[in-house]
Amino acid sequence: MANKSGKRRRFGAVRKLPSGRWQARYPGPDGLMRPADRTFESKADAEVWLSQTEADLTRGDWQDPDAGAVNFETYARQWVVERGLRPTTAELYRRLLRLHLVPFFGTLDVDEITAPRVRTWRTERLAETDAPTTVAKAYRLLKAILETAVDDELIRRNPCRIKGAGQEKAPERPVATVEQVYAIADAMGPRWRLMVLLGAFATLRPEELAELRRGDVDLDAGTLRISLASPELTTGRRVTGEPKSTAGKRTLILPAFIHTDLKRHIEWFAEKETDGLLFVGEKGAPFRRSTFGRKWRKARAKVGLPEGFRFYDLRHTGNTLAADTGAKLKDLMVRMGQSSVRAALIYQHSSLTHQRELADSIDARVRAQRAREGQEPAAKRSGTDLARDA
Known part of the structure; x- marks a missing residue:
């Protein structure tokens, strides 16, 4: 088609539609003629758009307008599969998708998820759930998925651009006193007493406690070796593998006051095989979160700990205690099994009592x-x- 000067366009073509608007068409890298994604009020507007598209092709910035026509739910679920995530992380992501992302974005193509839609989704989730921490997790997941879509050239820019939306502001977790730790250890009974003490004073994670074995204990040296973890999924299945991070593999020196409890537990309750589990239920099976949880809630109520105090908060208690003794940041990281400085810094606060000491x-x-x-x-x-x- 010729332009106003009578010369034929060297790139693309424009034509007037029966509606009176103008359509632009151009050859893609594959040589096929493609229509613009919109029509134009004037011929001049269509020609300007063609010039911009030609420049994008020349610079290598052109993006196939049909590339993002991929269903978000399909893409997101495949994204989780391809990440090679730890089972517990994959389970969390699938739950966030199912409960928070797919109901809103599931029917959309990836390129239909815009910044205004993301803002609307977040506003509605915050209002409906009253769970800002969960919404922050879901937002981070959405942002990560769409960042991969940018890398895959399905979209040009990530629409998740809300400053601070992925930051969690969880309330400070409660800290038990030494007296309260021993009270709940007693209330849990002899079989689970050591688990409570190790959760608090060795700051072990539940999944690390689940996989402790006789061979991990050196009674003479008073040490524990943590090399594996067995997190329990919501299905009840345990998945044994590497600890949460590379720093999770560690050897802990236990406080001397735990040695007697450790020796008694191994003698009374641990599996008898050389590599037997330290913690098993009354019927000899590995302990389950559901059964243990019922005992924990009863013991917690008995000693007067707040309803929101979780077993995992024993770890918070122990880390705080270690920090208050003057432990250096690196010491805390080793004891916690953390490779993240940020996580260890949580416990580097200082009380007036500690300042005086x-x-x-x-x-x-x-x-x-x-x-x-x-x-x-x-x-x-x-x-x-x-x-x-x-």
Whole structure:
């Protein structure tokens, strides 16, 4: 088709439709003529669009308008399969898809998910669920899936662009006192007492406790080796494999006060085989979350711990205790089995009591050093001591 100057266009063609609007058509990389994704009010507008499309093709920025015509639900479920995720993570993602993403986006193609639609979805989820932490998880999943769609050249830009929408602001988890830990350990009974103590004072995860075996224990050295984990899925099936992170493989030195409980438990309750499980139920089977959960809730109520206090919060209790003893960040990371500095930093807060203990320790060390150098009598009382007497 010729343009206004009478010369034939060297790229694409425009024509006037019976409706009075103008259509633009252009040859794609495969040589096939493709119509523009919209019509235009004037011939000039159609020609400008053709020029822009030609430039995109020349720069390699052109994207097949039909590439994103892939159903979101199909794409998302395949995305989960292809990630090679841990079973518990894959289960979480499938649940987030089923409950939060597919009901809203499931019938759409990937390229039909726009920024306004994402904002609307998030607003509705926050209002309907009153669960901002879960919505943040679902948003992060949606963003990750669509980021892969960008890499696959199904869409040009990720529509998930809400600042801070993927950040979780979970409330501070409760911390039990040492007295409360022992109270609930007693309430759980002899078979599960050690599990409570290890959850708190060795900061072991439930899935790590489930896979502890006789061979992982060195009674003489007072150590535990963590090399495997058996998380339980919602179906009740346990999936044994590597710990949550590479740092999860570790050897822990146990506080001496646990040694007696450890020896008694191995003698009374652990499987008798050399590589037998440390924790099994009354009938000899590996413990189940459902059965254990019922015992936990009864024991929790008996000792007066809040209803929201989970077994996993024992780990939070132990990590806080370790941090309050002055443990360095790296020490915390090793003990927690965490490769993330961010996770360990949660416990690096400082109470006034801990600040006083640190100040006293610094005071004592400095005075001892100066006394050795003959600059100050070692017996001189610290400013902290004087303040306490005031």
